[in-house]
Amino acid sequence: MGRKKGTAKSTWASFLKSIASFNGDLASMTAPPFILSKTSLVEYSAYWTEHPELFVAPAKEQDPEKRALAVLKWFLSTLKQQYSSRSEKLGSEKKPLNPFLGELFLGHWEHETAGTTELVSEQVSHHPPVTAYSIFNKKHGVKLQGYNGQKASFASMTITVKQVGLATLHIDAFDEDYLITLPALHIEGLVYGTPYVELERSTIIQSSSGYLAKIEYAGKGWLSGKKNCFTATLQKTGSKEILYTVSGQWIDTFTIKKGKTEVDSFSHKDHPTTPLNISLLENQDPLESRRAWAKVAAAIDEGDYEKTGLEKSKIENAQRELRKKEKEDGSPWEQRYFTSKERNDTVDKLLEVAAKHMVASGVSAVTLDDPSKTNGLWVFDEQKYEDVKSGKRDEVLKAAVKSVEE
Numbered sequence: 001m002g003r004k005k006g007t008a009k010s011t012w013a014s015f016l017k018s019i020a021s022f023n024g025d026l027a028s029m030t031a032p033p034f035i036l037s038k039t040s041l042v043e044y045s046a047y048w049t050e051h052p053e054l055f056v057a058p059a060k061e062q063d064p065e066k067r068a069l070a071v072l073k074w075f076l077s078t079l080k081q082q083y084s085s086r087s088e089k090l091g092s093e094k095k096p097l098n099p100f101l102g103e104l105f106l107g108h109w110e111h112e113t114a115g116t117t118e119l120v121s122e123q124v125s126h127h128p129p130v131t132a133y134s135i136f137n138k139k140h141g142v143k144l145q146g147y148n149g150q151k152a153s154f155a156s157m158t159i160t161v162k163q164v165g166l167a168t169l170h171i172d173a174f175d176e177d178y179l180i181t182l183p184a185l186h187i188e189g190l191v192y193g194t195p196y197v198e199l200e201r202s203t204i205i206q207s208s209s210g211y212l213a214k215i216e217y218a219g220k221g222w223l224s225g226k227k228n229c230f231t232a233t234l235q236k237t238g239s240k241e242i243l244y245t246v247s248g249q250w251i252d253t254f255t256i257k258k259g260k261t262e263v264d265s266f267s268h269k270d271h272p273t274t275p276l277n278i279s280l281l282e283n284q285d286p287l288e289s290r291r292a293w294a295k296v297a298a299a300i301d302e303g304d305y306e307k308t309g310l311e312k313s314k315i316e317n318a319q320r321e322l323r324k325k326e327k328e329d330g331s332p333w334e335q336r337y338f339t340s341k342e343r344n345d346t347v348d349k350l351l352e353v354a355a356k357h358m359v360a361s362g363v364s365a366v367t368l369d370d371p372s373k374t375n376g377l378w379v380f381d382e383q384k385y386e387d388v389k390s391g392k393r394d395e396v397l398k399a400a401v402k403s404v405e406e
């Protein structure tokens, strides 16, 4: 794009000055055009399963300890795509498009051994922005669902992001659940104009079968001056005995040890990701992300930032009109695939076991998000999903789409 180095430097410098007056709402930041990504945040749910073979591996483990280890290995394999794939593909972290309420991202992965893995991702809240997702592989009976939002702050030239939300994995064959908490992150490299994500503090995976994994994240100058490092341990509920330790870089290679013996390792260069299949734009529902943002994406590709702004404000104004109308009619927007609940006994039970286990096994507490304090828990509604598929909700959906398209 026709951007002279000089202008970029000055726009980036004025951008950094603007962040200093940051109010915590990432979406409201007007980032300079070259940092804008044409990808909407609603697409980020796909990063959980770009290695479907690892996602379904736990369902094949008869031994509960090895199953818990397989879940930890899958989780660790998702971090590179989640937090570093833009830097890798685009040269730096980018600012995603801020999804509108009801925005959808639907797709599926086809893998020779894992079979079909389906993705449903929906922007269930706009103020504050919350994305909910359900990813399931029927052949192996593995289901992941979760939701996330972000609380951001800015200090000493660094944007720090605390993630709000959580994920739960269910393995049908063993009727087993895993609670997964989300890492905090900060954006490094802002001053140099090449921002990238560094994860921080720690997260846990607590299984209903009584295994607790804890992952501690660290950046440069911690392990060996390398960035994006972590160490992880797997323990049995209440026991101080460490069953496995995992360490390395989540953007590259990590090894799994039982005591001093290396029993497994994972390296991204040996594990290419499986591409996600999504429908052609003309076959997509008007609320599907890439169809809805097509004009904005084209303007960003052309480097025509004026047109980008114009097309973006068209979508944003239509949304504001819609909210106003819903308020007048007293008919608030209805989420298509997800329902908000105050409590969910699976999550409550796992949060309780995790908290007890961390005390009993001397694991220093991590921030266990109590869902009720984070504007409710968003759960995938299988009935809503089947009704949409069977066409039972066509009338409702047509009305919703019509209101957006007007």
Ligand SMILES: CCC(=O)OC[C@H](C)CC[C@H]1O[C@H]2C[C@H]3[C@@H]4CC=C5C[C@@H](O)CC[C@]5(C)[C@H]4CC[C@]3(C)[C@H]2[C@@H]1C
Pocket (backbone or CB within 6 Å): 026, 027, 029, 031, 035, 044, 045, 047, 082, 083, 093, 094, 095, 096, 148, 150, 159, 161, 163, 187, 195, 197
């Ligand atoms: C807003 C100021 C601005 O544009 O600064 C420019 C810089 C690109 C830094 C801010 C943006 O950095 C992006 C990184 C995004 C997170 C990356 C991965 C995930 C994991 C996923 O499962 C959930 C979403 C999450 C947490 C992304 C949230 C949004 C982040 C922080 C983008 C920032 C706007």
